[in-house]
Amino acid sequence: MQFQNTRSFARKLDKNDKLSKYKKQFHFPKVNNKKVIYFTGNSLGLQPKTSQAFVNEVMEDWKNLGVEGHFYGEKPWWDYHERLAKPLAKVVGAKPEEVTVMNTLTVNLHLLMVSFYTPTKKKYKILCEEKAFPSDQYMLASQVRFHGFNPAEAIVEVKKREGEHFWRTEDILSKIDEIGDELALVLIGGVNYYNGQVFDMEAITKAGQSKGANVGWDLAHAVGNITLELNKWNVDFAAWCSYKYMNSGPGNVSGIYINEKYLGKKDIPRFEGWWGHSKERRFLMEHDFQPMTNAEAWHLSNPSILSLAPYLASLQMFEEVGMDVLTEKSKMLTSYLEFILNQVDKEVDATFEIITPGDRGCQLSVFLHGKGRSIFDYLMKNGVIIDWREPNVIRLAPVPFYCSFEDMYEFGQILKKGMTGQDKT
Ligand SMILES: Cc1ncc(COP(=O)(O)O)c(C=O)c1O
Structure with a gap:
């Protein structure tokens, strides 16, 4: 499609957008009494208007029923988490039994390492991307040390090539080959938080497993x-x-996926707790652990219902829309944003560099050569919510649920004003 940098063109795209009605279903912060253009859904998504009622329902049940809410609440708490598995499985392309919600992300990564990183003297290396999200780096290094190995030797980071901003799949695959039988684990961020790159998860998974590693x-x-x-x-x-x-x-609850081949196993290394014990027998308070036959075997504690409530509200929207429709809009919206950025770049003779490669979701990371920080401040003051990453990068995530094509056009206008204002100073 031939894009145009005009309000009327953007509005035409919004008119044809199957998801345009969803924008109204989210709460937006305001700057200068005007709803913001929200580009930070890759950091914290906006609040769906339905969330509050889901939380209130739990509070009301607690108020009126006390402990009986576990069994007689509107949505009884004792199996509340089960309601999330099916819609979440659709979002990640899994079977419902392979998915559950519990704890928070770094905690879960540690727990999963217990099951999937069992190094030996000969097979102990972990492959990851260079500059992985810091929490993942700390998690990996501390796990390696816990097992008595040296992170500098055990953790192999795949680097980007000199002068490039993205990882090449062939470099990851050849590193896997190079490590060979010493490879115990591959753990990478499926979409990189900094440059928005989507990794070829299928090819990398296959390659890692061909060396006998878990991925x-x-x-x-x-x-x-x-x-x-x-x-x-x-x-x-x-x-x-x-x-x-x-x-x-x-800070809400994390999700986990465990491949079906590991379900129902008693002998898998795993840290265990009472909520992973067979649901039917849980309240018999038995001595020996009988694992759930689904991913819930990895549960430790009874879940935080107040956390699950807004997650369930949001999942109902995902269920209603489906990932196909979301990703279809996401591609178009992100391409339109890219077009707008390039237009502004040309018009004001700026020096933006989009460092996100073609394999991407709905995030564009833009290197602002020159006065990056002052442009960031200008945008924030003028109702465009973005985030800043050192040394000079802004990240823009046009989330298809609540960003419109007109938002992209409007953003371009504000950016242009900011840039020309900057030039005069
Ligand atoms: C890629 C990635 N991994 C891990 C984390 C850590 O998440 P948490 O603080 O929920 O453990 C984040 C947080 O933003 C992240 O972006």
Whole structure:
């Protein structure tokens, strides 16, 4: 499609957008009494208007029923988490039994390492991307040390090539080949938080497993953003948070995926707790652990219902819309944003560099050569909410649920004003 940098063209795209009605279903912060253009759904998604009622329902049940809310609440708490598995499985391309919600992301990655990183003297290396999200780096290094190995030797980081801003799949595959039988685990962020790159999860999973390694993915920036087919790709395990594209609320509960081949096993290394014990027998308070036959075997504690409530509200929207429709709009909207950026770049003779490669979801990371920080400040003051990453990068995520094509046009106008204003100073 031939894009145009005009309001009328953007409005025409909005008119044809199947998702345009969803913008009204989210709460927007305001700057100068005007709803913002929100580009930070890759950090914290906006609040769906339905969330409050879901939380209130739990509060009311607690108020009126006390402990009886576990069994007689509007949505009884004792199996509340089960309601999330089916819609979430659709979002990540899994079977419902392979998916559950619990804890938070870094905690879950540690718990999954217990099951999937069992190094030996000969097979102990972990492959990841260079400059992975810091929490993942700390998690990996501390796990390696815990097992008595040296992170500098055990963790192999795949680097970007000199002068390039993205990782090449062939470099990852050849590194896997090079490490060979010493490879115990591959763990990469499925969508990189910094440059928005989508990794070829299917090819990398296959390559890692061909060396006898387990392959897991941190899907914090992937879930609800791109099409995932975890079961089809035969991924061993994955974990993600829910507060970015999943719109479940700040710091909210994480999701995990465990490939079906590991379910129902008693002999798998795993840290265990009473909520992973067979549901039918849980309240018999038995001595020996009988694992659930689904991913819930990895549960430790009874879930935080107040956290699950807004997540369930959000998942109902995902269920209603489906990832196909979301990703279809996401591609078009992100391409339109790219077009707008390039137009502004030409018009004001700026020096933007989009460092996100073609394999992407709905995030564009833009290197602002020159006065980056002052442009960032200008945009924030003028109702464009973006985020800043050192040394000079802004990240823009046009989330298809609540960003419109007119937002992209409007953003271009504000950016242009900011840039020309900058030039005069
Ligand atoms: C890629 C990635 N991994 C891990 C984390 C850590 O998440 P949490 O603080 O929920 O453990 C984040 C947080 O933004 C992230 O973006």
